[in-house]
Amino acid sequence: MKKPIVEFIDFGFQYRSQSSPTLYNINLTIYQGEKVLILGPSGSGKSTLANCINGLNPFSYEGKITGSCKIAGRETKTASIFALSKTVGTVLQDSDAQFVALSVGEDIAFALENQSVPRDEMIPKVQRASEIVGMEDFLHHLPYELSGGQKQKVALAGVLHDDVDLLLFDEPLASLDPQAGMQAIELIHKIHLEQKKTVIIIEHRLEDVLHRPVDRIILMNEGRIVFDGSPDKLLTSNLLPKYGIREPLYIMAMKYAGCTFTGQEVLSDIHSMDLSPFEDKLKAHFRSPVKRSPIPVRDEILRVEDVSFSYGDGDVLKDVSFSINRGEKVAFVGKNGAGKSTMAKLLCGIIRPDKGEIHVEAENYLQYSIKEIGEKIGYVMQNPNQMLVKDIILDEVELALLLRDKSREEIDVAVERALDMCNLYGMRNWPIHAVSYGQRKRVTIASILVLQPDIIILDEPTAGQDYYHYTEIMNFLDDLNREYGITIVFITHDMHLAIEYTDRALVFSDGELIADDSVFKVLSNDEVITEANLKQTSLYTLAKRLDLEPEDYIEHFIAYERMKKDNEKPTS
């Protein structure tokens, strides 16, 4: 008989600041040694559930608990967060903020310091924990010298002492590039097996988590558990699209091909699953013709010629050349520090190239000030909270024009147009803090569009968004592109985004542009993928297993998907 480690019985939780409960009627048992994924869209209550396990609810966020939750036999209502931290080790989503100390060693030791463990006992414990996560050579490094993935490893090492039984990961993939994310999933799995820890992962990126097997998936929606069972069961059901979770790409490909599931198939591992029942259908679908909407030939809007840039020590960008046509959607991809953000800053005129030229509409733009360039190229930051400075949506949107001393009439016309484009006109007098994250994002985009730029650059437009909000933002950007002909540059490491919404990917690695090609070609090029810390999509694996050329297969998939999307759109 397995020992339960987490036991929810008729559990409910209501934050003190909210008028209705966030969790209802949770009945869930997780056993020692299990590896469980808690899946759900934003606002489904999955993070609240996690915080009820580690004690942040109700310790840090006050609220009312109904029913019972026992962690290792201890009722959480009465246990302190400290007592729980002996059993539950939590790795938070924000890998930077949770790095509280000034060196790797100190951060790993933080929990030990708080327990007054003498230093000579601390040293071997820190050494051991750092070896488990592979950070033993970095003990003296500062947090500023580490990548997101490394910081996450440190956070994990920091909760491995005390022989905690349960490791809880709150959206471990949110701030990592695809390869680092894959390594994180591998590390979590290794620790699960070797250290015999119970693991709970909170995520909405199902496909990435399934890179390594999980025992059980709990699907949540609107504060309730709507599914509790094996990954295979979930994948063969139709619950994922119903609750706004992205299905793995290979499952989508199979569904497009008309494959039907009985519920008995083993689908969770693309490498080992039995493809024989589906092979014919998949191949037949691949041969079916799709309408490839030709990319219209348009005039060049931006040309970058031989641009190099350095911050003083070593080149950040080396001899980069490319051009972008009017109305294109382009993705800048590559790992952190590869130069993609620097390229964006160069395009916005915030920094100037050491060498080379940048032309906007065939004019050398280096003669213009940042402010003037801002009227041609708009820049939307990742975190809308870093861009919003006013209380009311209307004030925020008109700010850029007020700063340019435009006439009242001119401002009113431009603001109305921008608000209309972003479907915010009806909300123009709303306070900004009262609207959702996605709406705030739209406000920031409107506040850039008001200058009527030809190009907008968006830094990770979908970071931290679940599939529903992700689709909402991306469809909105797609409409902007289609209806108003705005050229869009995405800076991203989300390959799904690149596949579905862009025409072309520019891949940066160590300051060089290593690929400039259509997305499906980039994603079938092994060399580029490794160099840029990208990840093979499961479509690539599926194509290989079907003995099809991955490039053609991915292209067919994208074309089919676009065609499908266009057909679904009401014709206007």
Next chain:
Amino acid sequence: MKSPLLNLIPGDTYIHKLTGKTKVRTFVILLIYIIMSFDLRLLLPLFIAGIIGLVSLRPEWKTLRYFFIVVAAVNLLNIVLFWLVNPDIGTFWCGGSRTVLISFTKKLFISLETLWYLSIRFFKMITSFLISMVFILSITPSELAAGLYSIKVPYKICTIFSIAFRYIPDIGRDYENIKISMQARGVELDPKKVPLIDRIKQNVLILVPLIITSFDRVGNISNAMDLRGYGRGKTRTYYSEHEEGRADKIFKVFYMGLLVFSAIWIVSRIISPPPSKMWYPFS
């Protein structure tokens, strides 16, 4: 990520290698010593020790020079003002005599006593600056926290120091990012184009999102600390506080001796006050 003044990684010179406890205790006792001694005989050895200490740390002189000039200039201004307010201040300090050297008017003159008093005052400021520099350059924020804890400062206060140093660069980076996006939207920060008042107003605009994002971060940080048991116990240990070495023991003898000396010095001056308030060799 390198700051010229603060070092986050422990250095490798003799003083760097001391424990935080030794550094903080020595510094505190030296401060007491400096405050109590208006006496060239006491200040001079410390001044020399300060210079040796500073040289031994192999600092970046370029940045230090700038600080030295600023501190010297401010203190010079300070003593000139002192003199202007009361040209006879030395008489009070040096036992009542007044030896006028140069007389401008009846009220404005330079006396030997005032000159002596103000020179010692200046010398004292420079010495304390020197000692502070040695302290700041030799200690890492984590050692500072550990050292303060060793002199019975509650650890929650000690943590403020290390946490502040940890996140200041992050806030700086946020500020940079916000500034960039605001500039692209038309906020002009170029000193050549915009008057100072407008620039200050524009900077306030940047502060709003900066404060909001910083609050988000504070929430995350405190959760991360709670989850690892911060604030659970009354006591705490420090990973950065390494074992005491030979040098620490030598320093301990030194600072304990100095503490005893200072105590005797202060007590003896309270019991039998000397004829003049400060040591004045020319009376």
